[in-house]
Amino acid sequence: MRASVSPEPLPTGEPRWLDVDEQKAWRAWLYSAQLLQDRLDRELTRRTGISHAYYEILVALSETPERMMRMSELADRCLSSRSRLSHAVSRLEERGWVRRQVCEEDGRGQLAVLTEEGFAALEGAAPIHVEGVRRELFDQLAPEQVAAMRDFGETLLRHLDPSRMP
Amino acid sequence: MRASVSPEPLPTGEPRWLDVDEQKAWRAWLYSAQLLQDRLDRELTRRTGISHAYYEILVALSETPERMMRMSELADRCLSSRSRLSHAVSRLEERGWVRRQVCEEDGRGQLAVLTEEGFAALEGAAPIHVEGVRRELFDQLAPEQVAAMRDFGETLLRHLDPSRMP
DNA sequence: GCGGAATAGTCAAACGCTCAACTACGCTAC
DNA sequence: GTAGCGTAGTTGAGCGTTTGACTATTCCGC
Numbered sequence: 523m524r525a526s527v528s529p530e531p532l533p534t535g536e537p538r539w540l541d542v543d544e545q546k547a548w549r550a551w552l553y554s555a556q557l558l559q560d561r562l563d564r565e566l567t568r569r570t571g572i573s574h575a576y577y578e579i580l581v582a583l584s585e586t587p588e589r590m591m592r593m594s595e596l597a598d599r600c601l602s603s604r605s606r607l608s609h610a611v612s613r614l615e616e617r618g619w620v621r622r623q624v625c626e627e628d629g630r631g632q633l634a635v636l637t638e639e640g641f642a643a644l645e646g647a648a649p650i651h652v653e654g655v656r657r658e659l660f661d662q663l664a665p666e667q668v669a670a671m672r673d674f675g676e677t678l679l680r681h682l683d684p685s686r687m688p
Numbered sequence: 689m690r691a692s693v694s695p696e697p698l699p700t701g702e703p704r705w706l707d708v709d710e711q712k713a714w715r716a717w718l719y720s721a722q723l724l725q726d727r728l729d730r731e732l733t734r735r736t737g738i739s740h741a742y743y744e745i746l747v748a749l750s751e752t753p754e755r756m757m758r759m760s761e762l763a764d765r766c767l768s769s770r771s772r773l774s775h776a777v778s779r780l781e782e783r784g785w786v787r788r789q790v791c792e793e794d795g796r797g798q799l800a801v802l803t804e805e806g807f808a809a810l811e812g813a814a815p816i817h818v819e820g821v822r823r824e825l826f827d828q829l830a831p832e833q834v835a836a837m838r839d840f841g842e843t844l845l846r847h848l849d850p851s852r853m854p
Numbered sequence: 855g856c857g858g859a860a861t862a863g864t865c866a867a868a869c870g871c872t873c874a875a876c877t878a879c880g881c882t883a884c
Numbered sequence: 885g886t887a888g889c890g891t892a893g894t895t896g897a898g899c900g901t902t903t904g905a906c907t908a909t910t911c912c913g914c
Contacts, residue, residue, distance in 0.1 A: 537815035538822050547834050548821060550841030555721045556767050557848040575900090593863065601722050606901055608864055613900085630862040630909040649703035655714060656704050662847045663840070668713050670836035674829070675716030681828045682723040741870090759893060772871055774894055779870085796879045796892045860911075869902080876895075884887090 562654045570647040575600070577651060579610060580619065580644040583636035590635040592625065619643055728820045736813040741766070743817060745776060746785065746810040749802035756801040758791065785809055 540548060563574040572580070582599045583589050591599070597607040611634050614620040619640030625631030636644075660668065680687045706714060729740040738746070748765045749755050757765070763773040777800050780786040785806030791797030802810075826834065846853045 537818050539818055540821070540826075543838075544826060544834070547838035547841065548825070550845055551837050552725075552841075553767065553852060554841040554844035554848060555725070558844060559718075559721070560767070561848065573900090594861090601719065601726070603902075604863065605865085605903080609900070612864090625862090628862080628910075632863065652703050652705055655706070658848065659714070659844070660706075660710060662843060667836075667840055667843060668710070670833075671717050671840055672709075672713035674833055674837055674840070675713065675718075675720040677828060677833060678720035678724060678825070679716055682720060682727065682824065686719060739870090760891090769872075770893065771873075771895085775870070778894090791892095794880075794892080798893065856914085858912090860909105862909080863907090865904100865906075867903090870900090872899080873897090874895100875897105876893105878892085878894100880891075881889085882887100884885100 558658055561658055562651070565654050566647065566651050569650050570643075572643065572647050574651075575602070576610060576614060577644070577647060579607070579614065579634075580636065580640055580647075583620070583634060584641060584644055588635075589641065590623065590633045593632045593634055596634055614640065617643075724824055727824055728817070731820050732813065732817050735816050736809075738809065738813050740817075741768070742776060742780060743810070743813060745773070745780065745800075746802065746806055746813075749786070749800060750807060750810055754801075755807065756789065756799045759798050759800060762800055780806065783809075 559574070566577060567573045578600045579596065579602075582596055583591055593607060593611070594604060596602075596611075597604050600607065602610070611620055611622065615622065617639075619637055621635050621637055623633040623635050625633050663671065676687060725740070732743060733739045744766045745762065745768075748762055749757055759773060759777070760770060762768075762777075763770045766773065768776070777786055777788065781788065783805075785803055787801050787803055789799040789801050791799050829837065842853060
């Protein structure tokens with residue numbers, strides 16, 4: 523548990539409880555999301571030694587022209603706190619997949635740079651990951667469901683983090 | 689990282705890479721799912737001191753006639769490993785919200801029992817949680833999107849864990 | 855230029871989860 | 885009745901994440 527109880531008042535008025543259909547929709551979505559992420563993460567970790575969180579870091583770096591990115595930008599891109607990313611990059615550094623480099627333009631900044639070994643590790647993991655996503659997700663859905671999934675995700679993203687949506 | 693690399697061969701043949709639309713659908717869903725769960729969990733934890741994982745345990749117990757459940761059943765219900773649940777119940781016990789009780793019918797078994805204090809804690813947290821789910825999720829979606837979300841969740845659930853779907 | 859606020863990143867301690875080993879009990883067959 | 889196996893649950897070590905404090909650098913107004 524991460525925090526003590528705040529003194530904020532409860533919401534005023536009667537809570538807007540979920541009705542039976544809303545309950546079912548919420549639970550189906552929540553459980554399927556957790557199961558899917560868990561299954562993909564476990565398969566990737568087991569077969570490649572790279573957790574999904576670390577995979578995302580490697581992908582983000584690889585998609586950049588110079589295969590390097592500022593720590594903060596990388597943290598945002600990976601939905602990670604700065605502290606978490608800092609720890610993660612330290613561990614990736616130990617594996618020789620990433621190295622740190624001071625930022626020229628800003629003396630406070632650090633660049634995380636993907637090494638050749640890191641890129642090779644990513645190349646090895648990518649087929650495993652994409653096959654998992656296909657098998658567990660896309661192969662299970664009709665095209666309309668894929669469209670609905672995207673619409674759902676983008677709608678939510680516009681609300682939760684507009685900066686991430688063009 | 690949780691495991692060493694297995695000797696399994698890579699998938700045979702060219703990986704079925706995602707096309708641009710599939711990429712967008714996948715990323716939109718993944719990021720929105722992570723942001724939503726993270727935001728709800730943080731708000732709940734900050735304002736009530738109960739993480740979403742612990743909240744689920746309390747809910748599961750409260751929905752049972754006697755407010756008690758076998759450890760394994762509770763673990764399944766909460767998508768938790770037995771070890772994780774055992775640790776969690778120990779911490780909930782320290783707070784006085786749950787107590788353990790040996791199972792009459794099966795001497796190996798333990799029952800997790802929700803205490804009055806635990807029930808009260810849940811009653812305090814539930815309005816916070818439901819307001820969060822409304823505000824961040826249902827208020828953002830049109831009725832068709834809610835229907836699609838449910839359809840999506842149930843379709844995936846049938847694949848990932850059929851036993852959870854009637 | 856200079857002092858104060860803001861930003862970038864790191865670090866240590868506390869906490870929760872995973873993994874694998876372990877205890878204890880039940881079930882079945884002999 | 886007891887050996888062997890399967891099931892229920894717990895435990896401890898190791899790892900990753902969170903939190904908050906900390907250092908270093910830059911930005912801004914004067």
